[in-house]
Amino acid sequence: MTYFRILLILVGLTFIPVQAWAEKYGAIAYSPASGKFGYSNNSQTRAGAERLALSNCRSGDVRIAIWVKNGWAVVYRNSTGAWNSAWSSESLNTAKAIARAKVPNGQLVCWVYSGK
Secondary structure: OHHHHHHHHHHHHOOOOOHHHOOOEEEEEEOOOOOOEEEEEEEOOHHHHHHHHHHOOOOOOOEEEEEEEOOEEEEEEOOOOOEEEEEEOOOHHHHHHHHHHHOOOOEEEEEEEOOO
């Protein structure tokens, strides 16, 4: 009888949603012409993260620069207007290093942590 109770408890636990294990999404929307940006984090879906980032950046040429799941994302831009984005699941500094390598003399425009 004890084994049966333990089995019922273990099976029951598999159906309990655990928020801490959920995947989280973030996104950065960017307007190259104006330099404006919007971001989102802690979203349940990629589409939700992108939609919120776009709504937080109202500019004519706004676009999703990058999205991220369970990690960090950055956008860098230099004085000539060249820009790029990068992400990392390891750390913010890793994402920054990747973006800086893509944009010579770039400056950080925005960063986001997706939340987890």
